[in-house]
Amino acid sequence: MTDFLDRLFTSAAPLILASIGALYTELAGTLGIFVEGFMNTGAFFAWILAGWTGSALYGTFVSACAAGLGGWGLARLVRKTHANPFIAGLAVNVAAGGITSTLSVLLFGTKGVLRDPHIAIPGRITIPVIQDIPGLGPVLSGHSFSVYLSWGVLMGAVFFLEKTSWGMRLKASGLSPEAAKERGIRPGLYWEGAWGAAAFLAATAGALLCFRVGAYTPGAVAGRGWISIAAVYLGFRTVGGVFAASLGFALADRLSQSLQGFGGVSSTAILGLPHALALILYTLSQWIRNRRIRRP
Secondary structure: OHHHHHHHHHHHHHHHHHHHHHHHHHHHOOOOOOHHHHHHHHHHHHHHHHHHHOEHHHHHHHHHHHHHHHHHHHHHHHHHHOOOHHHHHHHHHHHHHHHHHHHHHHHHOOOOOEOOOOOEOOOEEOOHHHHOOOOOHHHHOOEEHHHHHHHHHHHHHHHHHHHOHHHHHHHHHHHOHHHHHHOOOOHHHHHHHHHHHHHHHHHHHHHHHHHHHOOEOOOOOOOHHHHHHHHHHHOOOOHHHHHHHHHHHHHHHHHHHHHOOOOOOOHHHHHOHHHHHHHHHHHHHHHHHHHHHHOO
C-alpha cells in the first residue's frame, strides 16, 4: 500500500502544480488555456539548462522563472491589445510544439528523446520527525522532491486564497471586475499575476514529468495540461477539489499503465483512459453544479 501511494502521489504531483496554476487564472476571471504549451516548453528548457549546469533543480527553477515572465507578458499583451485570451492561449499551445522540435534539431540534431546521465536528479527525501509518526509515517515520508513540492504548493494556495488580502482581491477581481475597481482594486494586475503564476507552475510541472523518467521525451506531457484545466472544474474551483481531482486522474493514469500488461486490451483505449475519465467526470460535475443552482 505504501508503494502504491508513493507512485500515486508522484504521478499526481505535476497535475497538482498545473491545476493550481489554472485555478489561479480561473479565479482571476480568465482561464489560462496555455497550460499545455508551457508544460511542454518548461520540460524542454529545464532539460537543456540542467544539461548545461548538471543540476535538475537549477534547470527547473530558471525555466519556470522564464515561463512565468512569459505568462505575465502574454497577459499584459492580451490586456493592452484587447486580444482574445482564449485564442492567445491556444497559440501558445500550438507554438510550443514547433519551438521545441525546431530547437531540438538545431541544438542536438534530433527530434527524438534527449538523455544526459550527468544531470543530478534529487532522490527521495526522508523526514525523521514525520517518519516516526505511527501509521502515517511511512505514508508521509520518503517521497520524491516533486511530491513534497506539490504538497507545499497546495498548502501555499490555501493560505494565499483564504488568509491573505491579495488572495481575496484576486477572487474579487474574477467575480466582479467593476465592483473591484470601485474598491480601489486593479483587476488587470491580478489577472497578469495569475497568468504569470500559472505559467511558472505549468513549466515546473513539465520539468517534473521530464526528470521523473530521466530524459526529455517529445509529447511526454500527453494532454496533462488539458486534464489539469478539467481538474479545476471537477474540483468546483477549490484547492481541495483540485487536489482530489488530480489524485483521481493520477489513479486513472496508473491504471492505464497497469492495463498495458494485459493482452486483448486495445492500446488506444488504454492511452485514452485518463482523457475519457476527464470527460465523464467533467460532465458529472456540471450536472451536480446545475442541480445545486436549481435547488431552491
